[in-house]
Every structure is written in structure tokens, then in C-alpha cells.
Amino acid sequence: MTQAHPWMANSVPEVKQQMLSALGVNSIDALFAQIPEDHLYKGEMTLPKQLASEVALARHLDDMMARNSGTAENLSFLGAGAWPHYVPAICDEVVGRYEWQTSVFGSPTSDHGRNQAWFEFTSQIGALVDMDFVGLPVYSWGCAIGHAVRMASRMTGRRRVLVADVMDPERLSVLRNYCAPREMARHIEIVTVRTGADGRLDRADLKAKLDDSIAALYVETPSYHGVIEADPGGLCALARAAGAEAIVGVDPLSLGLLEAPGAYGATIAVGPTQPLGVHMYAGGGVGGFIASPDEERYAREYNTLNVSISETSGEDEFGFGLTLFHQSSYGMRDEGKDWTGNSVYLWALANATYMAAMGPEGFAEIGRLIMARAQAAARRIDALPGLSVDLSRPCFKEFVVTFDSAQVSAVNTALRARGIFGGKDITGEPGVPDEAMLLCVTETHSEDDIDRLVAALKEITA
Amino acid sequence: MTAPIAKRSKAQFEGYRAARWPEPVVTQMGCPGRRGVVFEEAPTPELPKGAARKTAPALPEITEHDALRHYLHLSQMTLGMMGVSLFGTCTMKYNPRIGERAALKHLADLHPLQHPDTLQGVLELYDNFSDFLCEVSGMDQFVFQAGGGADAAYTHACVTRAYHASRGELEQRDQIITTIQTHPCSPATANTAGFEVITLSLEENGYPSVEQLKSVVGPRTAALMVNNPDDMGIYNPDIKEWVDIVHAAGGLCFYDHANFNGVMTRLRARELGFDACMYMLHKTFGAPKGGGGPAVGAYGCAEHLVPFLPGPLVVKEGARYRLDDDRPESIGRVREFWGNAPQVLKAYAWARAMGAEGLREAADLSVLANNYMDHRLAQVRGVSRSNPGIDAPRMEMTRHSVEQVAAETGCSIFEISMRMTDFGIDALWLSHEPLLVPEPFTPEAGELWSKEDIDYWIDVLEHVIEEAYATPDVVKGAPHNAPIRQLTTALDEPDQWATTWRAYERKHGQRMAAE
Numbered sequence: 016m017t018q019a020h021p022w023m024a025n026s027v028p029e030v031k032q033q034m035l036s037a038l039g040v041n042s043i044d045a046l047f048a049q050i051p052e053d054h055l056y057k058g059e060m061t062l063p064k065q066l067a068s069e070v071a072l073a074r075h076l077d078d079m080m081a082r083n084s085g086t087a088e089n090l091s092f093l094g095a096g097a098w099p100h101y102v103p104a105i106c107d108e109v110v111g112r113y114e115w116q117t118s119v120f121g122s123p124t125s126d127h128g129r130n131q132a133w134f135e136f137t138s139q140i141g142a143l144v145d146m147d148f149v150g151l152p153v154y155s156w157g158c159a160i161g162h163a164v165r166m167a168s169r170m171t172g173r174r175r176v177l178v179a180d181v182m183d184p185e186r187l188s189v190l191r192n193y194c195a196p197r198e199m200a201r202h203i204e205i206v207t208v209r210t211g212a213d214g215r216l217d218r219a220d221l222k223a224k225l226d227d228s229i230a231a232l233y234v235e236t237p238s239y240h241g242v243i244e245a246d247p248g249g250l251c252a253l254a255r256a257a258g259a260e261a262i263v264g265v266d267p268l269s270l271g272l273l274e275a276p277g278a279y280g281a282t283i284a285v286g287p288t289q290p291l292g293v294h295m296y297a298g299g300g301v302g303g304f305i306a307s308p309d310e311e312r313y314a315r316e317y318n319t320l321n322v323s324i325s326e327t328s329g330e331d332e333f334g335f336g337l338t339l340f341h342q343s344s345y346g347m348r349d350e351g352k353d354w355t356g357n358s359v360y361l362w363a364l365a366n367a368t369y370m371a372a373m374g375p376e377g378f379a380e381i382g383r384l385i386m387a388r389a390q391a392a393a394r395r396i397d398a399l400p401g402l403s404v405d406l407s408r409p410c411f412k413e414f415v416v417t418f419d420s421a422q423v424s425a426v427n428t429a430l431r432a433r434g435i436f437g438g439k440d441i442t443g444e445p446g447v448p449d450e451a452m453l454l455c456v457t458e459t460h461s462e463d464d465i466d467r468l469v470a471a472l473k474e475i476t477a
Numbered sequence: 478m479t480a481p482i483a484k485r486s487k488a489q490f491e492g493y494r495a496a497r498w499p500e501p502v503v504t505q506m507g508c509p510g511r512r513g514v515v516f517e518e519a520p521t522p523e524l525p526k527g528a529a530r531k532t533a534p535a536l537p538e539i540t541e542h543d544a545l546r547h548y549l550h551l552s553q554m555t556l557g558m559m560g561v562s563l564f565g566t567c568t569m570k571y572n573p574r575i576g577e578r579a580a581l582k583h584l585a586d587l588h589p590l591q592h593p594d595t596l597q598g599v600l601e602l603y604d605n606f607s608d609f610l611c612e613v614s615g616m617d618q619f620v621f622q623a624g625g626g627a628d629a630a631y632t633h634a635c636v637t638r639a640y641h642a643s644r645g646e647l648e649q650r651d652q653i654i655t656t657i658q659t660h661p662c663s664p665a666t667a668n669t670a671g672f673e674v675i676t677l678s679l680e681e682n683g684y685p686s687v688e689q690l691k692s693v694v695g696p697r698t699a700a701l702m703v704n705n706p707d708d709m710g711i712y713n714p715d716i717k718e719w720v721d722i723v724h725a726a727g728g729l730c731f732y733d734h735a736n737f738n739g740v741m742t743r744l745r746a747r748e749l750g751f752d753a754c755m756y757m758l759h760k761t762f763g764a765p766k767g768g769g770g771p772a773v774g775a776y777g778c779a780e781h782l783v784p785f786l787p788g789p790l791v792v793k794e795g796a797r798y799r800l801d802d803d804r805p806e807s808i809g810r811v812r813e814f815w816g817n818a819p820q821v822l823k824a825y826a827w828a829r830a831m832g833a834e835g836l837r838e839a840a841d842l843s844v845l846a847n848n849y850m851d852h853r854l855a856q857v858r859g860v861s862r863s864n865p866g867i868d869a870p871r872m873e874m875t876r877h878s879v880e881q882v883a884a885e886t887g888c889s890i891f892e893i894s895m896r897m898t899d900f901g902i903d904a905l906w907l908s909h910e911p912l913l914v915p916e917p918f919t920p921e922a923g924e925l926w927s928k929e930d931i932d933y934w935i936d937v938l939e940h941v942i943e944e945a946y947a948t949p950d951v952v953k954g955a956p957h958n959a960p961i962r963q964l965t966t967a968l969d970e971p972d973q974w975a976t977t978w979r980a981y982e983r984k985h986g987q988r989m990a991a992e
Contacts, residue, residue, distance in 0.1 A: 020835055022571045022763075022827075024927030025842050034849040034928060043841045046848050046870040047743065049712040056745045062612055063605075065832025069575055072830050076575070076822070079605075080583035082598035087586040089595070096813050097589050103514055105545040109552070111577060116765035117558030119567045122895060122904035124959035125495070128554030129768050134976070135503045141977030142504070142534040148976050151769070154624030155812045165669070188809035192635050195671030198647040199638070202671070236528075245525030272522070274530045296580070297599050298589030298814025299771065299821075309980045311971050320769070323974040324502070324981045329962035333502065338968040338976065344627070344665030346910055349674040354665035356627030357759065361767030364548065371503045372513030372544040375533035380516045387519035409525055431592060439590050458516055 020067055086295070090464055091436035094413050094455025095239075096156070096185050096287075097295040100268065101459050103372060106292035106365040115364055123325075123336040129364075130335035133322045136363040139370035140304050143270045143378070144284040145277030147309035150319030152288050152302045152359050152366075157186035159285035159303030160233060160264065161193025162353055166283065166305075166316040167231035167260035168203055169352075177224055177232045177259075179216055180207035181446035183239040203230070210446050214242035214408045216250060225257040231283075235264035236273065240446075240453065241389075241413030243269075248279030255280065267291055267304075268385065269411050271378025276306075283307045292369025293362045302359035302366075315342060318353035381458050385412050389456040392465045396454070399469065401476050412457060415441070418450040421476045427452070429475040435468060493560070493901040497960045498550040504978040506547065507539035514541065535979065554960035557768075560901030561930045563850075565874045565919030566660075566708050567906065568738045568843075569926075572765040573830065576823030584822060589814040593799045599818055600798035603791040606825045607777075613836070614734070614754050615747025616777035621758075621816035622787045626735055627662035628811060629755035629774025630702065632787060633731045634670035635808045636753065636778070637700045639785040640729060643806060650699035650728070656685055658709065661909055663702035663733055672699055679913065683711035683864045690719055698728035706736055708909065708919055709863045710847065710871025720750035729753065729782070737761045738923060739847070739873030741840040742833060746777075753778035763827030764820040773820045787811050839924035843873040846922035846931060851875050853935045858942055859885065863914045874921035876914050879942070883916045888945040888952045890916040895963075896944065896955035900937045 019026045025034070031043075040046065047055075066072040085091075086099055093099070110116075118129050137149035153159050164176045176194070178187070187205075194203035206224060209217040216234060225232065232254035236244035244250065251261035263281035265273070268290045276284040288302035289295065307313035314321075323338040344351040373381070393414045397404040401419040408414070416438065418426065427437040438454035441447050456465070539547075556562075562569045587599060607619040623629040634653070641647040653667035656677045664674045675693045677685035684707070701723040706712040713719070720730045732746040732754035738761050746754035758764045758773040766772075778786065787810055789802035800815070831839060848870050854860050859882035862875060879890050894905040908917040922931050945952045956962070967973050972988075975981035 020831075020838065022573065022830070023835075023838060023842055023924045024930070025846060025924070026838055030928050031842070031845065034845055038845075038848055038852055043845050046844045049706070049714065049869045049872065050740070050743065051714045054714075054717065054749060055743055056615075056748060060612055060742055060833035060836070062609060062833040062836075063829060065835055066829045067832070067835065069573075069830075072826060073575055073579070075829065076579045076583070076826060079601055080579065080598040082601065083583065083587060084595040085586040085591070086588055091588055091591075093588045093590050095590060099586075099588070102585075103541070105541060105548075107581065108545065109548045112549070112552040112555075113572075113574075114552045114555040114557040114559055116572055116577075116767055117562070117569070118555050118768040119557075119562065119564050119569065119766040120769075120904070120906065121556060122898060123964050124895065124956045124961055125556040125898035125904055126554075126768075127960040128500075128551030129557075131500065131502070131554075132548060132551045133768075134978075137976050138502065138504055138978035139534075139536055141979055142536050145532075145534075146977075147980040147983065150976070154628060154770075157810065157813050158624070185810055185813040189812060191809060192631075192811050193669075196638060196642060196647065198642060199651065199671035243525060243528050246527050248527060270530065270534065272524065272530060273528055275534070278531065279527075294581075294585035295588050296584050297587035297596070297818040299584065299817040299819050301813055302771075309976070314971070314974075321974075321976050323966070323968045323976050324978070325964040325966035325968055327962040328965050332499070332961050334961045334964040336964045336966075336968050338974040341969070344661045348661045348676070348910065349664035349668035351661070351665055353669045354627050354631065354662055356662050357625035357757075357766070357770040357772035359624070359771045360769035361765070362771060364768075367503070368544055368548050371506075371537050371539060371547070372541055374507070374511075374513060374536045374538045376512060376538070377514045377516070378534060378536070380518070383519040383521055384516045386522040390522065409523070409528070427592070431595070436588070436591060436595075 089434050089436050090467060092438050092454045092456065092468065093436050095439040095453055096183055097298050097301060098290055098455060098457060099459050100290050100457055102292050102294050103369065105372060106368050109368045110361055110365045115361060123334050127334065130322055132364050132367050134324055134335045136367040137322065139367060140306060143267050143275065144306045145275030146284055146306040148314050149304065149306040150317045150321050152304050152363050153319060154358055155301040156285065156287040156303040157189030159305050160186060161190050162318050163262045163283045163285050163305055164190065164231055164233060165193060165353055167262060169316055170260065170312060171230045171258065173228055173230035174202065175204045175206055175228045176230055177206050177208050179210050179234065181210040181239055184444060214238060214240055215244055221253060225253055225259065227258060229257055229259045231260040231262050233262045237266055237269060237411040240415050241410040243273065243409040243411055251280040269382055272382035288362060288366050291366040293365050302362045314339060316352055318355050320355055384458045388460055389414060392456045395465065395469045396472065399473050402472065413453055413455045416452050416454050421450065423450045423452045426475055430471055433471050435471055495959050496553040498554060500547060500550050502978055503537050503547060506543065507537045509538055511538045511540055513539055513544050556903055560903060561926065561934045562903030563920040563922055563926065563934055564903055565906040565921035568760045568921060568923050570763050570923050571925045572763060573827060576826040579826065580819035580822050584818050597798055600791045602822060602825055604793050604798060606821055609828055610756060610775055610777055614777050615745035616754060617780045618783045618786065619775050619777040620786050621773050621775055621821050622812055623774035623776055624812050624817060625770055625772040626755060626757040626774040627666060629776040630662045630733060631666035631670065632776045632811050633753055634666045634672065635811060636782055636785045637729055638670060639806060639808050640782060641699055650697055652697045653700045653702055654693055654698060655702045658707040659702060659704050660733055660735060667702060683709060683867055684713040687715050687718055690722055694722055694726045698723060698726045700729040700731055702731045702733060704733040704736055706872040708874065708876060710875040711864060712872060717749055735760065739840055739844045741836040743840060747779055752782055758820050758824035762824035764823040771817045771820055773817045789815055842924040843922060847871060847873050847875060850920060850922055850931060857939050874919055876908060876917050876919045878914050878916050880915045882942055882945055886945040886949050888949050890918050892952050892955060893941050893945065896941045896952045897937050899956050899958040902934055902937050
């Protein structure tokens, strides 16, 4: 190397020499003496040319990324696990702080601010779901479901879980990986409960399947198809009566309007964190939370890292440290609760900022706006010939549009040519007998946007 | 302190002052009616009875400025890498801001379910970076779905299940072998995936013997999951033989290459015989830690495991890229969608800025810096090195011990670490459980930190150990210069812990009432 690299302080030859001299060795190669000769790679690495100059690197990244065309350049109605919500500028400012980006583990005193912000994440999630115990976030909503189901299985000693037959295939696929396959002794069986014509779980089917082999019922409201469950408390009561855990999946942005799971008898609440101030990032913004009552029975089954408020030896101040660390995989390796590791803790800081800025009224307001926009879009699309939306279903943010004759894939291609991304093509998925798309409408969509979508759909399907 | 600061000396140790803002918990802030974000008014919708919320969530009511200022104050009370962090096993390196800017600019508004025609840039990124890592590892395909290194280990456990199931052997092969010095995520994820875990113990040379491995390998062996070198800086020279033994028994071999920094360009996992390996992009490849993610465990494997990889896979056809999700033997998803794209972009940017020569230089510098540290630490009173009988130079990190200091002064490594934070040093990484070395600490200098930073770090340790002998109460009472004082609550007691403000209010109220 002729130039010292900007990211390597000791790439200056004189500095290297100072360290070698201190060691009394002539070459760095001598320091690799532990590695047997026949382990070493002898070839040349065929890698693209080094771009140590930031201007050259920036140009390369810009050129490559110019081949994307995203939801800022197009009008998008895609949701289904990653949702277009507005991210307040302060959230980006907060997560961009280099102190937070570079903190790794630290200590409760020297990284006090980060630990407090974590606690404010869990506290505000607790306020939204009306539950007292919240862990630090996990990789995604699907992963939160997986861990919650495994918690329930350990708590009940049972090995079957009930889920709706209409479930987001992404989340279901993740859940499957959390439930060992049937060849294995610790297999957890996923049993589906029928979804009725109203988009809700079929009570009779649920009752028939809820026996003493069931570890948990997992139910979402709003559902994958956006349907608000009218009586989630009733479902939870059925589960609890069978000795099962009642796990409820919720969209936190719905909780200004919709009842909190803790208030109607859910025993574990899970959900996504991306809607709370994190960009979609091509799916890289996803995260998940797990909450429950603050009872030892639950608390001692968390796989997550957990941060607790604490007194300190100082006057009038709080600190924040880890609790129940020993039960994690860091504490007990294979005897620990599932596993933990790096997760999405930086996003938890965006989430904390978002929830704090929103406040109770912000959540109520955004909930009303999302429902108003989504329902307006649903009504207008339903009025188009050849398209229908079941308006009897109370929906939040997402709803199913079915097509009498048009093919959704063709409709989406035609929409894309007009700068519009239609909803996710759900044709062929369980509970979807016809050509259908799952359309997502949020606070980011204006009335003009809906006009544009409706006009385009009308033109394409005419 | 990434830039060299001249004339650091013990006399200047007192110069550092941690920021200290008296920030209340955010739920205590504000006044009713104050707003941080507002939206257009819309009518209250008709909701099914029983579905509507009855009591508003107990969230703060503050202005936008209040929220920003509060969280910036908290960020200022976070040391992170603002001082010197030689946090071992985590390879603290520079997190280039170019990656951050590019991620916000180019990725923030992309939806993972967009038509691939509109995702050509990000798909090219994934393909390019998979190629890059394949060259570095000798593997045939990388995927970035796993949300961290541990999730990549879990991915491997799932791939192992699918591989043996495809051969009708899953029922029989129910054991995964690891070593006590392998990161806890390997045994933990193997167990979660339903396997029985066999953990090999260390022997005289610092690693388990071939004989010990042979004694547990057999028809029930599903896989071996190991790291190498380990966190003590010891390289297992028998690793090729290990792989052969496990393969001969029909098992798969997974290389947790979290400790890759010291061997970049010198070792390729595939040439050592491994079927699969994992790199942590937030560690070896310069993406930020973020206090614990978002992260990526880049999981790579040889051709025979590619059919089982989680999907969708990025496939190049001519000049176009598409997402292939029609893969019948795939394990599906370990996490929704196809990965933490911003982290992939940041890591790719880091890797491109390094190139082959930069990777070699970084590996060289991290091993050189570690040996330089070993050399200086050997002269610090009461500090000893793990595996004292092994003279060979260690790899990119070494485990040390202050057992003697603790015995002679009563000051533990934990207290010494806390005292070091008073001087702007990030708390030390001690060791994963179980602590095989008493009073351990494990520094790792990597290629970022200047010799001056490293010298400062050692000077501080030396100073604190002198304090331990002279004025042990100063060390035991640390920190004295942090945003807050030592925590005093017994956080593992059920009536004391509170992971939410509402739980704290309830329990604190109960305690007050009881008193």
C-alpha cells in the first residue's frame, strides 16, 4: 500500500515498524505461526478493485443504487409485513447518532443513555399493549411469534399451537422454523383454525381444536387481511379456559383506536416495530416485540435481553441494567431460553423516539386517519366494475381486493407502467379463492393518491 | 479519540468528563395536551363493540423539540466508541458514514415485495456481495436473511435439519457437537432447533483433542459447529482433521467465522473443508453495532447445501436479477423478507473500500496490534495471559486475567473495568460464560485503533491497577465520572425488577405502602 488507509490508523509504515520493533520480530507473517502451512490460502484473492477514495466509492454506490425505483418515485400500496408509514425526521436524527451506532455492550453507567432509551422503548410498548413486562426487541414479528410460541410450549408442557389458516406466509414460514420438524423429539405441531367468511376465526372450529394438547392460540388483530377481530377477549378466554396461552399479534399503530391486548386477557402480546419510526429499507427495517404480564411464570421464559430500571447510589437518579440475564443463551448456552444475540436494538431507539413524540393523541389520530383513508379507498374500489372489497369487514390499514376476471399479476404490471405499485398479489394463498391483492393504505396516502389508484384500476380493468 | 491525541499521559487522565444530563424517564415528562406529531383530523370510525380502546395509553405528551432534545441528551450519555473501545470478540472498527448516508438515500423507501424490475440495484448489491464473500470464504452462495450472527447459527441448524431430512436421516442424526470455547449462540441455536448438544472441553493445548472429538462422533452426529481461532487467540491446528472425522461420520461442518478479522485472506473456510460458514457484517465488515443490531449474519455454504438455503435467493440472469422463491427444498424463512439491506450496503461499502489488499492489511494490523498489546500487558503488574504454557503469538485477541490483582487488592476485573470507564474507556469485554479463566478480560485492537489509542488504553489499565493497590476504595466505588452512579437495586429479584415504567410504579408503590 502506498497510501495509509483512512480507516486504519496503523497502516503508516513507521507505526507498524514501531510495534514490530517492540515485539522484536521482523515481519508480521511471523505472528501467524499458529496456523499450519497447509491451512493457508495460497491463491490470489480475485476481488473487485479497492475503492479507498470516498468519492469513488460514493459514485459506485450511487450508480448501482440508481437501478432501484422505490416507493418515493412510485405510488405504492404494498404492505404485508413492511408498511409505508411516515418516519418523523427526528427518528432518523436520533438513530444516526454515532454514539449509539457504535455502542456495543458497555455498562449501565458508561452507556447509561442507551440503557435508558431501551427502557423507554419497553415502557412505551408496555403502555400501548397494557402489559407490565416487555423484553428488548427481537429480529422481527415472525421471530417474536416463534419465541412466544416456544415460551408457551415450555410453560404448558404442550407441543401444539393453533394459528389462523389465513396467516401471512412470511410469518408462517418463520414460525415453522421455530417449531422443530416432526422427525424430531421436540417437534411443535402447527394446527390451523379455519377463517370464516367474515375474515375472523371460526369459533366452532376453534372450540373443537382447543383441547389439553394445545400450548397456545396465536391470533392477530388486525389480521393478515386487515380484519379487526370484534371480540379478541372472547378468543383469549377460550384459550385460557383450555389451559393454553393466548398470544395476540397486534399492529402497534392500531392501538390508539383498538383495545390493548392486556386489557382483554391476552397473556402474551407480539407485534412489529417497523411501523414505529423505522423506514422499510427493503425489509431491513423489520423488528418485533414480546410483552406479557410481569409474572415469574412468563418473565423466566423470555429469550430476550431485558432491561430494568434501578436505583443508584446517587441521589434522585435512576439507572437501567439487565435483569434475568442468566437465563439467556449468554448465561446458560444450550440450557438457556432459545437464544439471543444482536437484534434490532438501534431501531428500538427510533421506536422510543416515535412513541414519545406521538403520545396518546398521536396514536389515536393516526389510527383514525389510517382507517378513514383505507375505508375510503376500499369503498371506491368496491364501486368499480369487476372489483370488489368486502365492506362488511371492519379493516385497519389493509384489505383484500378481489377481481372478477382480471389477473392480479397483469393488473400490477399495468399499474407499474403508470408509476403505481399495486397491492401484494395474494392469489392462490389460503383463504383466497379468487384473483386478489392485499392493498395497504396508510397516513402517507393522500386523497389524490387514492384518486389516482382508482382511476388507474378503472382504466386497466375496463 | 480515533485521531491520535498527542501527549496523553497519566496527568491527563482526569481530563475526560462524561456528559451528565438529569433526564427523567420519558413517561414522566410533559404536560397534558402537548403534542410532538400531529396528523390531519379524521372522524372516529365505527368499530365493533369490544374492539375499541377504552383507556388511552399512558404515553408522554411532549413537543417535538422535547423528544429530540431528550434523546440527544441520552445519546450524549452513551460512551459507545467515542472514547477507546477495544471490546474483544466484537472487533470494534470504524463504521463509515458513507454507508449510513447511502442507506438512507437509496434504501429507506424500498419495499421488499416490489417487483424485482424495480429492485435491480439492491439485488445487484446482494449478488455482488455474495460473490465477494464467496471469494473470501471459498463458498458457493451467501444469503443475508439472518438478523445477526446467532441467527446465522440458527440458519445453519435449520439447514442441517433439512439436509438430513432430505436423506431420511434426521430422526437418527439428533446431535450437534461444539466446543466450550465456541460462542454460546452455536449450542443455543442447535438446542432450539431440536438437537442434543455435545460440548467438548479444552485440553492442554488450549483446544479439545482429536481423540475427544472421535469419542463423541457417530451415527447420531448431525453437525459440528465451531469457531477458530477462539476468543483466547488460540488456533486449533487439527481443524482439518476434525472436519474429515465429522464428514466421515456423515455430519456437516459449520465454521462460525465471527473471529475472522485476524485471518482475512489467509484462511478460507471451504478449503479447510467446512460445508458452511458465517460472517458478522456488523463486526468484521464495518457495519455499526447499534448497541445490538440491526445486524446481519451472512451465511455462506457450498453447493450441496444451496438447495436448503432460506429464500428468496437473488439470481442473476444475463444482466438482470430476480428473486427465486420457487425452491422446494428451502427451509423457507428464518426472518421475514431477505435481510437487513442497509447493513449489507454498509458492509459492501466497507469491503469495496478495503479491497483484497485492505483486507490483508487489516488482518495483519489486528494481529500485530494484539501482539503489541500482549507484549505491553505482560509488563503490567498482576496481569497474566490465558494458556500461559503456549508461547506462540496469539491471533487478533487474547484473553488475560487480573486474578493476582484481585487476590492482592480485592478489586475484581469488573470493578477495574468500571474504573476504566472514568477515563473514557469503553467497559471491557470479560468473557463468555462459563468463565474458564478467573477475573478475565479480552481486549481486541483490530485495525482501526491507533497505536496511541492502544497505548492510552493500556496506560489507563496500568493506572487503575496501581490505584487498586494504593487506593482500592477508589476502584471499588467506581464509576466516579459517569452519567450516573452504581446501580443498587437487586435486579434479579421478582419484586424488584421492572422492565417497564408501569411495572416500576406498581412495585415501587407497593414498597412505599409496605414501609
